Amino acid sequence: MTEKNPLVEVKNLRVEIPTRKELLIALDNVNLEIYPGEILGVVGESGAGKSMTGNAIIGLLDHPAHVSAGEIWLDGKRVDNLSEKQRSEMRGKIVGAIFQDPLTSLNPLFTVGEQLVETIVTHRSLSEKEAREEAIELLKKTGIPAAEKRIDDYPHQFSGGMRQRVVIALALAGEPKLVIADEPTTALDVSIQAQIIDLLKTLCKEKGTAVMLVSHDLGVIAEASDRVAIMYAGRLVEIGETKAIIHSPLHPYTSGLMGAIPKIGEDAEFLTQIPGHMPRLNEVPKGCAFHPRCPLADEKCIGERPQMEFVNNVMVACWKSRSEEIAKYRTQPYFIRKELADAGRS
Amino acid sequence: MPNTQTDSLLIRLKLQFLRFWDSDLCWRFRHAPVIILSFVIAAGMILSAVFASWIAPYNPFDLASFDLANAFLPPAWEEGGSREFLLGTDDQGRDMLSAILYGLRVSLEIGLSSVFISVVLGISLGLLSGYVGGVTDAVIMRFCDVMLSFPAILLALLIDGVIRVVLPEGTHDEASYAVLIFAISLSGWVKYARTVRGSTLAEKKREYVQAAQVFGVSSLRIMFTHILPNVLGPILVLVTVQIATAIITEATLSFLGVGVPPTTPSLGTLIRIGNEFLFSGEWWITIFPGLTLIVFVLTINLLGDWLRDALNPKLQGQS
């Protein structure tokens, strides 16, 4: 996409979670890059590993999950092998975070102003007075009315949407190069979602901040991201320009997802249904993780795990991506009942 | 022809047991040596108390079985002691070992019965209070507050005193067990009620309860079949701790002289009796019952503590 060096490089990342019964592989050989100033969407269903990836980059993996292999490079420096102290210095200055629940992201005991000023003073060399002015500017930019007064309010005095704006301000206060937004709009009303997404886009483009936008909502991703990465069972299955992937998905799982989303304007009676469910981390099949649910699966898919390949401007991990079958494969809306399937009807 | 009814029941029980054995709780238990030891000791003591009549060499409650001539014999390993009385004898010639075993039994009887009554009363009132809410809740909670303002010992003394006056002379001894159990359970039920009420308030809002309400399940059924199994966790922990407390309360009351009659001494009575002789040199009469009490209460408390941590879902790993 660009000649620039990537801001974030994740190489062969493997995250394992040892439990008393077994070893769970939360992320399996994930490779991705985020370029400066772009918005990368990371899409997947629950348990696919999208939040885990974000947490690994920031260094907030919940014990006992840990990085067992691979490297994470941030702004030219390797970060996955840093000590906790070095990591926390990095947070705020290089990486900011926005989480799903605005209520728990803010400390209820301190005013919004205090929290903003603390971040600004810690990561940028400004005096407290300058920091406060900067904080007011930030609040204004995030669209909070009467910022000079609201800066001394406590988090609980803001409504949900306003609080998320404050969280965005807080994330950007340290002028980080990367912001990881994990489901930033899921807990908000639809009409506010649009405002928040818009805000995120505008601010980040303005400051040149890269964003890793994690969401299960493809609509939000479609609207906000430049490139998108699709995750399945801890693996990356497709990554490329959002427009390209949404209009012509190459991986059968991505196709299935597109078909499963109800779209206003389409009048299908049923939605595309991918049979079965995503495997739990302790029952990921050998070969391609998606093969039990894939109508195109053959012996190779069952035996060998597909590697990421460059096909049509997109990186995709599927043995069938170059074959003609993909071109012919259209996910039809259907509903399976065992006897109907037997009777050959669909 | 295999009997499918009992077969399937056995299979289900076996599955339940395997499910339990494989659970987080059992795994933690198997990997905590202190707890296993505590469990073994506590279980051992309980079993020996239950089978006291078979294990104990003598029956200390049978007035004919001891002889004043044997009084104040020290433990077997001391000078002057004898193999017949392993832990020595008390001022009446009773064998200490037997007295302790029987005494433990008395203590357990009273402790367990009063805890049982406390639990039943507390859970019922707690469920009612939490589920029905409103005025019922307010009344029950105020009642709890009143009960809490009386210290347990004081309450027991009060009730005991009243009963003594009310009942005709002579029947008091027989009634003392019942009175004791009544008094101790009355002072203990409030904890359960409060805990259950809190959990009930939380569970009441959950959707499986609302679903049952939509189906027209009666409130009583909802309380006991839906909510109760889900609020039982913390109760289990309270129960283990409360058993220890009940036994100590009974021991205290007996020590104060308002507990069980001296003919059927509990551990507390034994400690009291022995206390008088502590400084004249016959230490074994009070020390051994005292040690028994301490060890038992300690193991129960350790188990209770561990259970509370083990059952805490926040501390559990991923399932």
Place this chain on the structure above:
Amino acid sequence: MQAEAKTQQSVLVRVQNIGKYFDVSAPLLNRLIERKPKTILKAVDGVSFEIRRGETLSLVGESGCGKSTTARMLVGLHKPTFGRVEINGLDMATVKGKDAKELHNKIQMIFQDPYASLNPRWSVGRIIAEPIIAQKVLTDKKEIQDRIDSVLWLVNMSPEDKFRYPHQFSGGQRQRISIARSIAIHPEFIVCDEPTSALDVSVQAQVLNLMQNLQKEIGLTYLFISHNLSVVHHISDRVGVMYLGRLVELADKKILFNYPLHPYTQLLLDAIPDIRSVGKPRKKIQGEVPNPLEPPAGCTFHPRCPYAKDICRKVNPEMRKVENMGSIVEVACHAVGNWRK
């Protein structure tokens, strides 16, 4: 008379001006000291609609609009503060005895959270059998087991699943167990409170397909509550939009989505992220849903409305029938038909 009886028959649920007020005042002592008046939350403030047999009516809106409370009033979890709910001609408030039992038999509910709507300590079989036993629909043990097996099959699960426990199933499967439980007594009317909001996209598709298929197979009527307009568009026949406790528009799905009349409906439709509008900016939306404890005077939407005039600040518009693209639509707006054609 005959024709009237026919349309009467085909209406399964009739809701007439129901409302639910909650008293959320501070405790008495605080109020006396701070001289605060009682605080009443008007969660639902006068809602009327009908649901015809076999159709799916959706209620859509953002947080605080009262759609969940309305749903709960229909199944009896909340008692309406005022108004009347009629199901199959029977008034829910006054029905007694045998009729009450009939009523309970006909209505069921599916909840949002697949993890909390099933008792974690009960086996699936027992969970599904509960409504059957509670309402004594069947008493023979074998018949009950057969019924459990048949509804499990209807939701694409196997009869062996009845021995398992909820935690052994995924969210989507648990929701299907919920659905199985709700159809176990062969109801006619199911209230669905955000049944797919907590599910992943592909699982949501499975559950929605299942619900639609069941509707045809066993003849069900749905009241579908959701905040997700795309889902609502897919599954409903008619849609009602709610805002701060009132209905603002009620119309056939196609008409509402293609020719929305109420400014709030327009705002909602503009706000939906569409995966086909890659990179296209959405229209700027003003404001947020106001605090339901202090709703604006007059039309509660007027602070956010681009068409608001004086009357909007004073008088709260009632729902009235207007003609839109050949169909009758109900809308509560002063502007429609007056200064907006």
